[in-house]
Amino acid sequence: MLELNGISQSFGGLKALSDVTLSVPEQRIVGLIGPNGAGKTTLINIISGLSHPTSGSITFAGEHLHRTAPHHITRLGIARTYQNIRLFGDMTALQNLIIAQHARGHASLLDAVVFAPRYRREERDLYQHAEMLLERFGLSGVAQIAAGNLPYGDQRRLEIARALATRPKLLLLDEPTAGMNPAETRALGEQILRLREDGIAILVIEHDMSLIHQVCDEVYVLNFGQIISHGTPNEIKADPAVIEAYLGSDDDASA
C-alpha cells in the first residue's frame, strides 16, 4: 500500500535520513522504532507531505507522491497524529472531528448561505460520523469541552479519532502512548488492533516495546537515519544490531 524507496533527507549538511526503504502492506500494522533523533518523525513528516525528501520515491496505493501537498496526501487517504499533541485547542472535541472531515464535504459557502439541501444533508452526515467516532473512543461525554482542556489521555485518543475522521486508508501514529500508563497503553493497543480489522493499515512510531509486541506484525528499526533491522517483533528483539543501537556495544561500555 505504502512504499518508500531509497528516501534520503538532508538539512544543510546534516543527513537526517539516508536510503530508507520501507513498505506498509494493506491491513498490516508496521512498527517503527529507534533511539531519539534517529529520524522517525522526519520520516512521518515526509510521508504526510510536510517536508519533501532530498531523494527517493514514495508511492501510495499506486500513486506517485512527488512533492505532493499535505492536503492532497490526506485526500488520498493518509492521516496522522503528532508526537506533541496538536489538537485545535480552542475548539470542542466535536468541532475537531468536524474540521477533520473537511475534504469529505463538497458544500460551498453559497450552499451554506441559502441552506441548500446538499449543505444540510452534508452537515448531518458530518455530525453523525463525528459522534460515532466520539463514542468509539469513549469521548461522547466530553464532546462539548474545548480540546485543550481535556485530560491528557482523552487528548491522545481524540487526536487518533480526528485522524480517523479524515477516513484514511493508512494511519501514521507518532508515539501514540507517550505519557500513558500501562493500562491505558494496553487499551489503546486493543483499539489499534480493531482499526486493522476495519481495513486500515497503520505505521506506528513507538518507544513502548509492550505496545509494539501487542500490535505490530512487523517492525523496522531506524538508527542514525538508516534502517538497521526489519522483521517480526521477536526477530527484532534478538537482533544484535538493535541491541547495540539501544544499549551500546561492549566497546562503548568499557570505554
Place this chain on the structure above:
Amino acid sequence: MDAVLTPLLDILRPIGITEPVLQFMLVNAILGVSIYLTLHAGMFSLASAGFMAIGAYVGALLTQQSDWPLWAALLGGMAAAGVIAVPIGLPTLRLRDIYLAIATIGFGEVVRVLILNFDDIAASVLTTLQGERVRFRLIEGARGIKGIPTLTETWHLILFLIVLGYLLTRLHRSRFGRAMAAIRQDETVAANMGINVVYVKNMVFILSAVLAGAAGVFSAHLTRIITPAAFGFDKAVDILAFAVLGGTSTWIGPIVGAMVLTAMPEVLRFLKEFRGVFNGLVLLVVIVYLPGGLVNPAGWSRLWQRLGRAQTASPSPSTGVD
C-alpha cells in the same frame, strides 16, 4: 427605513452623533469586518486601507466620469479591489505574522504612491506611445478627486451591514468558515486535515479586499472629495485598532470597535484637544484589562472576578470551582 432612522437619530443627536457621524461609523464597521476576516484566518494583514483606496477611486471615477449609479459603482469598486487582491495575495500570504503585516503595509504605500503619481505616469506612457506631448489628468494626484456626488445614504449602509452580518453567521457554520478557524489555530495541522491552506487564505484575502473596496466606494460618496493621504498608514492602523478594541472572537467585535472608536471623538467634543488622548487611553485600558476586546464574554467575566477579588481584600473562603 426613515421611520426607524429618524427616531434613532433623535436619540443619538444629543450625545453628538449626527447622521454624518453615524454614516462614518457604519463605513468603518465594514472596514472592521474586512480586517476581521483576515485575522480570523490567522493572517495579520494591514492591506484593508489600500483596498479601500482602490474601491474609493474606482467607484468615484465610475459615478463621476461615467455616470454609473451607486450600486453599479459599488460592484465595480468591489470587483477592482478583489481582482487586485489576487496577485498581491499569492506571493505575500506565504509570509506569517509580523512579516505579512510589513508586506501589506508596503502594499498600502505602493497604492498611495501610485495614486499620487498616476496622472504623470499615464501622461509619460501616452507621450512615448503617441510620439507627442500628451497632458493627462484623471485622478489629480495629491489634490484628490473633488465634487463626487453624495450618493451614499444611511440606509444603504445599514442594509449592507445586515446582509453582511447574515453572511458572516452562515460563514461560521460552513466548511469554508471552519477551515478558516482551523488555519488560525494551526496551519500545519489544518493542511494535514485535508484543507487547502493556500486556497483558503487567498480566498479570505480577496473577500477582505472586496469588503474594504465597498467601504471605499461608500465613503467616497459621502465625503465628496478623496485624496490619497486619507488611505495611508494612519488609516491602516485605525482599522487595526477597530479589531483590537472590539476583539476578534466574534464578527460583532470589530463592528462595535469601529463604531465606538469613530463615535468617541464626537461624543467627547467637550474634551476639545484632548479627544485624541482619550481615544488612545481607551484603547490602552481595553488592551490591558480586556485583552480579548470589548465583545468577549470570557474577558468580561475574568475582569469581573478580578474586581471581585480586589474588593474582598482578605482571601475569601471561595469554593474555587469554576
